[in-house]
Amino acid sequence: MPRAACLAALLLVGAALGKGSALCAAAAFPLAASSAAALDPLYSSADDLFGAARLHTVELTISGADFARMPPANGRGGRGMGGGWQGTPNDDSSGYTRVPAALRFDGQDFGQISVRYKGNSSYRGAGTDLKRSLKLEFAHGDIHHRFFGLRVINLNNNAFDGSQMRETLAYDVFRQAEVPAPRTAYARVYLTVPGQHEHEYAGLFTIVEQVDQTFFKQRWGRKVGVLVKPEGLSGLPDLGNDWQAYAKSYSSKVKAHPADAQRLIDFVQFVDHAPDQNFAAHLADYLDVDEFLRFLAVQALIVNSDSPLAMNHNYYLTVHPDSGKIVWVPWDMNMAFGGFRRAELDLSLFRPSAPGVFPLAGRVLNDPALLQRYRHTLQMLLDTDMTRARMEAQIRRGLAEIHAAALLDPAGGAAQFEVNFAERVPARAHGVPARVDEFEDDNFGGVGMRGRNGPPLRAFIVQRIVSAREQLAGTRTGVPGRAGFSMGLGQ
Secondary structure: OOHHHHHHHHOOOOOOOOOOHHHHHHHHOOOOOOOOOOOOOOOOOHHHHHHOOOEEEEEEEOOHHHHHHOOOOOOOOOOOOOOOOOOOOOOOOOOOOOEEEEEEEOOEEEEEEEEEEOOOHHHHOOOOOOOOOEEEEOOEOOEOOOEOOEOEEEEEOOOOOOOOOHHHHHHHHHHHOOOOOOOEEEEEEEEEEOOOEEEEEEEEEEEEEOOOHHHHHHHHOOOOOOEEOOOOOOOOOOOOOOHHHHHHHOOEOOOOOHHHHHHHHHHHHHHHHOOHHHHHHHHHHOEOHHHHHHHHHHHHHOOOOOOOOOOOOOEEEEEOOOOOOEEEEEOOOOOOOOOOOOOOOOEOOOOOOOOOOOHHHHHHHHOHHHHHHHHHHHHHHHHOOOOHHHHHHHHHHHHHHHHHHHHOOOOOOHHHHHHHHOOOOOEOHHHOEOOHHHOOOEOOOOOOOOOOEOOOHHHHHHHHHHHHHHHHHOOOOOEOOOOOOOOOOOO
């Protein structure tokens, strides 16, 4: 197929490609080259890394001895969500061991960095042993250089996401809603382990910005005085007035300033103990209420149940350095758009969590005035940031970047990838299109099984927008959220 015709075919969302699609893809986007001008990681900015409409190439070389030290001792994953890790002096707080690696980025040798695995279910559910999520650190030991102005980036393996786009699309909706959220890019990752792997294609990964002091300084011009990433807590428990109890249980990520630590404690105690008659009137004394309403609305709209909605994790809390108000930051989007479990297409916008799972959301949605503000936020998002036209455009843009790399990903395959972009999901009997929440391959992925994926992405987004609009109009009743790993209908 001529190159021009092949490129045009790659842009047709929902068109089923023929038998020559992988060959066409390889011709259109050769894996070892990039047509865009090279970026210099030492002198370019994070805007260049994440803003360029291109597919990056990451090549890592790790010694055999170091590569053997990377898996966790428990064999299952990191310390969060049942990882079961018990730390040793040789492990960092993640449960994974950092090792040195040589990095080549977009054809340029960068030098030595530090690398480790990351993730919990994404580690256990990696499509191949080489396609495991990675954290790359550029300032370590005596080395203090930055990479596009960053100290750390994440290479996420898109576990349980056959589309390989959920993370990028979800974070984009958050950012459009003016919620501080990581930026993303895509990368083809190659791994060399002398004697074991020679420049082997590990697959297509999503580059995700780290939530750290650099993240906040680039957005707010200042570092933050407190940053926590709770994992598996039941709501936001009041642990008393000693910050040390919170620093451990809430997983503090920075050296806390006393005033900011106290603000977080005050917020937790307010949420847990404020009488209902005082709650709405004084919530804004502690919380950036509008930001939280946008955070909650996006989580519900994109059906991201692997979050505070159901799992009490995958978020950060901080205190804005200017306002002194608590701000919520999302994290880990690979199961967004219904990828966590079946039968959530109609997840209720107004009861997205089971009672008691997300106490702050429950209290907000039980207050008439706050509920009305939340309804307005939902309508605004559906009219601007999560319209069908805008989401279609984002999908087209993503396909233009990643199609070839995804087809050749050894952890996936053409069929698994392309079903996500069909106009309709596979038909049931009598030619009636199936709803995406009935799709046979829609299985919860976080049980350590490879090859599990969420519902077809494009069809899910189209049908979810319809569901959300009808819920707002009062013509459809949403399905209340559930807690934890409870399965959907038919599971």
